[in-house]
Amino acid sequence: xxxxTSRVKFLFLLPAVLWVLTFxxxxxxxxxxxxxxxxxxxxxxxxREQVPVLDAAGNPVxxxxxxxxxxxxxxxxxxxxxxxxxxxxxARAFRDEQVWNAVRVTGTFVLVGVTTQILLGLALAWLFNRxxxxxxxxxxxxxxPIFATPIAIGYLxxxxxxxxxxxxxxxxxxWLSNPNWALxxxxxxxxxxxxxxxxxxxxxxxxxxxxxxxxxxxxxTSSEWDLWRYVILPMLLPVIAIVLLLRLAEAxxxxxxxxxxxxxxxxxxxxxxxxxxxxxxxxLNDFGYASAMAFLLLxxxxxxxxxxFRRLRQSYE
Amino acid sequence: xxxxPRDPLYRSIxxxxxxxxxxxxxxxxxxxxxxxxxxxxITRRPVYAxxxxxxxxxxxxxxxxxxxxxxTPPSFAIRDNLKPFYDxxxxxxxxxxxxxxxxxxKVGIDLxxxxxxxxxNYVQDKPIGAPFADFYADLMRFxxxxxxxxxxxxxxxxxxxxxxxxxxxxxxxxxxxxxxxxDCAVACTFYRQDLFEKYSKDFEADHGYRxxxxxxxxxxxxxxxxxxxxxxxxxxQDVPYGYAQHHGSFAWTTQLDIQRMLFAHGRWIDxxxxxxxxxxxxxxxxxxxxxxxxxxxxxxxxxEVCHPDNLANGTLQLNTVYQAGQIAMQVQYHEFAxxxxxxxxxxxxxxxxxxxxxxxxxxxxxxxxxxxxxGCNCGIGGIGINANASEDLQRAAYxxxxxxxxxxxxxxVLKGVGGTPTRKSVLDIPEVQAARQRxxxxxxxxxxxxxxxxxxxxxxxxxxxxIPEANEYHQIILTEVQKCVSGKQTxxxxxxxxxxxVDDLHDL
Numbered sequence: 001x002x003x004x005t006s007r008v009k010f011l012f013l014l015p016a017v018l019w020v021l022t023f024x025x026x027x028x029x030x031x032x033x034x035x036x037x038x039x040x041x042x043x044x045x046x047x048r049e050q051v052p053v054l055d056a057a058g059n060p061v062x063x064x065x066x067x068x069x070x071x072x073x074x075x076x077x078x079x080x081x082x083x084x085x086x087x088x089x090x091a092r093a094f095r096d097e098q099v100w101n102a103v104r105v106t107g108t109f110v111l112v113g114v115t116t117q118i119l120l121g122l123a124l125a126w127l128f129n130r131x132x133x134x135x136x137x138x139x140x141x142x143x144x145p146i147f148a149t150p151i152a153i154g155y156l157x158x159x160x161x162x163x164x165x166x167x168x169x170x171x172x173x174x175w176l177s178n179p180n181w182a183l184x185x186x187x188x189x190x191x192x193x194x195x196x197x198x199x200x201x202x203x204x205x206x207x208x209x210x211x212x213x214x215x216x217x218x219x220x221t222s223s224e225w226d227l228w229r230y231v232i233l234p235m236l237l238p239v240i241a242i243v244l245l246l247r248l249a250e251a252x253x254x255x256x257x258x259x260x261x262x263x264x265x266x267x268x269x270x271x272x273x274x275x276x277x278x279x280x281x282x283x284l285n286d287f288g289y290a291s292a293m294a295f296l297l298l299x300x301x302x303x304x305x306x307x308x309f310r311r312l313r314q315s316y317e
Numbered sequence: 318x319x320x321x322p323r324d325p326l327y328r329s330i331x332x333x334x335x336x337x338x339x340x341x342x343x344x345x346x347x348x349x350x351x352x353x354x355x356x357x358x359i360t361r362r363p364v365y366a367x368x369x370x371x372x373x374x375x376x377x378x379x380x381x382x383x384x385x386x387x388x389t390p391p392s393f394a395i396r397d398n399l400k401p402f403y404d405x406x407x408x409x410x411x412x413x414x415x416x417x418x419x420x421x422x423k424v425g426i427d428l429x430x431x432x433x434x435x436x437x438n439y440v441q442d443k444p445i446g447a448p449f450a451d452f453y454a455d456l457m458r459f460x461x462x463x464x465x466x467x468x469x470x471x472x473x474x475x476x477x478x479x480x481x482x483x484x485x486x487x488x489x490x491x492x493x494x495x496x497x498x499x500d501c502a503v504a505c506t507f508y509r510q511d512l513f514e515k516y517s518k519d520f521e522a523d524h525g526y527r528x529x530x531x532x533x534x535x536x537x538x539x540x541x542x543x544x545x546x547x548x549x550x551x552x553x554q555d556v557p558y559g560y561a562q563h564h565g566s567f568a569w570t571t572q573l574d575i576q577r578m579l580f581a582h583g584r585w586i587d588x589x590x591x592x593x594x595x596x597x598x599x600x601x602x603x604x605x606x607x608x609x610x611x612x613x614x615x616x617x618x619x620x621e622v623c624h625p626d627n628l629a630n631g632t633l634q635l636n637t638v639y640q641a642g643q644i645a646m647q648v649q650y651h652e653f654a655x656x657x658x659x660x661x662x663x664x665x666x667x668x669x670x671x672x673x674x675x676x677x678x679x680x681x682x683x684x685x686x687x688x689x690x691x692g693c694n695c696g697i698g699g700i701g702i703n704a705n706a707s708e709d710l711q712r713a714a715y716x717x718x719x720x721x722x723x724x725x726x727x728x729x730v731l732k733g734v735g736g737t738p739t740r741k742s743v744l745d746i747p748e749v750q751a752a753r754q755r756x757x758x759x760x761x762x763x764x765x766x767x768x769x770x771x772x773x774x775x776x777x778x779x780x781x782x783x784i785p786e787a788n789e790y791h792q793i794i795l796t797e798v799q800k801c802v803s804g805k806q807t808x809x810x811x812x813x814x815x816x817x818x819v820d821d822l823h824d825l
Binding site: 008011012015041042043078080098158162163164165174176177178179262263264265266267268269279282283284285 | 333336337340344418421422425426429430431448451452558564565566624625626627628629631638641643704705788789792795796797799800802803805
């Protein structure tokens, strides 16, 4: 027999279970459902009723023939229709030029941004792993961007990139008004914010390499490059892989910087995949299509992550 | 040191029991606060047609309403001065304000989901009214109800400026009124009169006519003004750039920006429909015709002489650029005049700025044989009632709508942070008439000649297409226009791309 006190544990679990069901499982299931449907919400006239016309005192107004004067009251009803459309929303995504543009923008952003962050992060970690002046202070300064809110950063860089009177105006570069430069600006902001994260993790990994190993390697070579290539880099590889994975998954969801810095413009030059999906869903109220786009991204991310981990596991085995 | 009771409460309750009680209390409190927080309050005292006015105003005393509005001066002013309304009615109103794109998203979700978290909405004609028209209550039902308080001036067309009630209240047919005109944003030209006077001789020597704005100033001349200022600046003189357009994220303001130029040249409109009423089936668009391609090219040329951050500036940033003294002209909505005349924040304040109607069409640019007009477009912001709300909530909301659009409230807002009246009678108030000249305590009144005497009157007035897919339409225009302006495609390619997408949008 279960004691009352044993049942209590289920009660305590209930909020967490409800939370997951309400805010994770249900939205996920519902958005899958939406992605296979055309969702139409409209107000339809559900009926008409003749009601008596009343005068100021609340009495019925009579017609000359003595019958009560009436007026037609229209009853309206909100109707939601979910029309099963098989894979039409998914197929539409492949035909939609804006989707391909968003894929191109996001792909460029991920490729250039994440690669630069990892290379810069490695270089900085190497630098800060040596005895340099004010290392602790500089390290603290370096990691500050990680803690800033991307939305705030977007607005901050809007003022920095502003061509007239902005601190970078002397460059003469059309940071936000030229399609190519606008994407470059978005990438620069992301690099500025996330290179410190790569740097911090790489620095911790570098400091975790045993001194004995490095000292014995130095007996075999005096070349710093060889030391990196044959000793340090192989040891850092798992950490680099994890950082790459984390940054990749995050970068594919690029939204906040675009939303604040360029709003996807000029034109659609910086419209990322998630920003476009957001606009389709919440601006144009096409929830079925937006859900399909979101799931396509989810599938892409899952494929990348699975392949990535498989490759990582193989390299270990 | 402290006295410990012999049998204190905390010793008589086990830790487990304590946690159980605590958890239960927290759950109850959480559920209770959610229930209270999400629900509006409605209380009603019955009134009759013969009841006193006071009883009609007070019939929902103790109720609470939520109004989702754009962050415009009237909403700020009304939010800060709700006490008179509360004293009059006993109804508490919470006014939430945000940028229009955010308002559009929030009310869209609320309306389409069948909910009524926001009982009153800011119904901007095109981005909110046109797509969500069916979800608003018919205000005429309440306007003819003797048990509700009514405005002494009434709510018929004659009470408002011409076209205003139709613009925000009638969608696709005259059958229903979904909103009363609450505020308006009418385009007019803001220009630096001090700089125009200073450089007039130099300009006249170059171009053979005066550097000045009149109702007959054309878009071609505006281009020449802007090019002149840019040339001076490039020659090293300390002058602002000439002009800048509306881009950034407010898609419909980019659409309006090119539309007023198109309309000025032969009264070109996007679809062959009743522009003021709109249409659910607009048919094929006129984009791609000779006029649209020609004017698109002129718009692109205009961008070349604009402020360098032209493409990055939305409507709000554009006004900031003008305030900062970085441009000498902008076509802007007249509600911004108050911010321009604020000496604490604006370098264009203190009598430096003058206001004129939107430029006129250049006769030699007209391709469709129509007249040259001062194409002037606007956004009429209505106040509408969510039809998902209960009957009593709708009635209580109507009371607020009547008060918020009344002459006295609009006058108070105009005196305060700078309103944009929609009732004709406000302009008849002697204080307002006096305020149309400098020095003035109502800076928006300085624009009234350009706006109310010229801009909103036929044949100059153009609203912009009221179609259910208005937001999709604006987004298409924004994208293709910006691609053209940034050199990614030609004017013709842009217009044809718009036509293809818009016709596709309407299954044509």
